[in-house]
Amino acid sequence: MKVKAIYMVVWSLVFLLSIGGLNQFFLRDDSFNKYELFLQKDMDYDVLFFGTSHVMDAVYPAILYAEYGISSYNLGNPAETLEATYYTMKQAFSLHIPKVAIIDVAYIDKSQDQSSTYQLSHTFYDAMPLTREKVEAVWHLFPSSIRAEFLFPLISYHTRWEEMLTRVENPICECTPYMMGAELRVGRKDPADYTRTTEMDFTETPGKGALRRIIALCRSNGVLPILIAIPYPAPVEKQRMINSAAQIASQEGVTFLNLFNEEGLVNFESDCFDEASHLNPDGAVKITRFIGEHLRFLSHRFNDEQEALWQSVFQAFQIDWNSNWASLSRL
Numbered sequence: 001m002k003v004k005a006i007y008m009v010v011w012s013l014v015f016l017l018s019i020g021g022l023n024q025f026f027l028r029d030d031s032f033n034k035y036e037l038f039l040q041k042d043m044d045y046d047v048l049f050f051g052t053s054h055v056m057d058a059v060y061p062a063i064l065y066a067e068y069g070i071s072s073y074n075l076g077n078p079a080e081t082l083e084a085t086y087y088t089m090k091q092a093f094s095l096h097i098p099k100v101a102i103i104d105v106a107y108i109d110k111s112q113d114q115s116s117t118y119q120l121s122h123t124f125y126d127a128m129p130l131t132r133e134k135v136e137a138v139w140h141l142f143p144s145s146i147r148a149e150f151l152f153p154l155i156s157y158h159t160r161w162e163e164m165l166t167r168v169e170n171p172i173c174e175c176t177p178y179m180m181g182a183e184l185r186v187g188r189k190d191p192a193d194y195t196r197t198t199e200m201d202f203t204e205t206p207g208k209g210a211l212r213r214i215i216a217l218c219r220s221n222g223v224l225p226i227l228i229a230i231p232y233p234a235p236v237e238k239q240r241m242i243n244s245a246a247q248i249a250s251q252e253g254v255t256f257l258n259l260f261n262e263e264g265l266v267n268f269e270s271d272c273f274d275e276a277s278h279l280n281p282d283g284a285v286k287i288t289r290f291i292g293e294h295l296r297f298l299s300h301r302f303n304d305e306q307e308a309l310w311q312s313v314f315q316a317f318q319i320d321w322n323s324n325w326a327s328l329s330r331l
Contacts, residue, residue, distance in 0.1 A: 033177055046072060047101070064291070184317075188282075199236075265286055
């Protein structure tokens with residue numbers, strides 16, 4: 001009887017380890033590439049960036065290190081609602097507690113119950129370890145019918161043999177480890193029609209409620225929260241919602257960097273990767289440097305180990321920049 005019990009324990013351990021190994025084997029490369037360095041627990045970050053692909057495409061940690069002596073990681077994810085950002089932040093803080101968290105408010109008007117955002121969430125959840133915080137997030141954010149695939153990627157990707165054998169994938173994001181979570185997407189498109197408004201829409205939304213919880217979560221962890229709006233040719237009604245984050249910032253006593261109001265900061269005619277939303281590298285460098293100037297108080301020297309890692313990050317970033325974008329840029 002005792003031998004049988006030992007056999008069952010051993011078999012269970014082997015089964016769980018096998019499932020864990022298969023889960024890792026089936027992970028999408030884009031998820032692993034985006035979060036590989038963030039999952040190294042010996043790293044320290046002055047700043048973590050949270051939000052949508054607008055921030056993922058607009059802030060380059062390599063430049064914040066090289067020009068401002070600031071360590072950071074870009075945790076922006078495609079179409080991430082602020083309800084999802086709250087749980088992204090909880091999981092991130094279980095690994096690293098930064099000095100500052102910068103929160104993108106682009107999706108302040110969106111609710112989590114829009115199924116079009118669910119599959120994009122794999123960008124974050126596939127790479128994250130299975131922890132109490134991850135289980136809590138999946139339980140609250142996703143319908144019961146799809147929760148399992150966010151906890152065990154094997155369920156979602158068991159049919160990926162052709163992709164994996166040919167290494168041809170359709171990535172959700174175009175990230176490489178040395179980008180520290182950011183994207184460098186090469187391209188330039190004419191922007192959509194754009195009219196600036198400073199009007200505000202004070203309609204209460206799930207996103208606004210989540211933003212207040214995010215601010216509270218930062219404070220409970222001793223993290224300084226800063227809200228940000230990344231400029232893009234947004235429709236007027238979208239701008240009204242984004243602008244209304246100023247009311248929450250005032251009520252909560254936090255800074256709101258509404259970069260739509262920074263006239264001349266970006267030029268949509270030259271700085272758009274696609275016509276309606278994301279910035280290209282020229283626009284991203286301008287946004288990154290604006291943020292770097294605002295965060296100069298965080299500038300510091302790195303210890304030898306951290307310095308070596310960040311040097312390698314920046315050198316890899318420069319190689320990518322020079323081979324893919326420098327001919328079109330003034331960097």
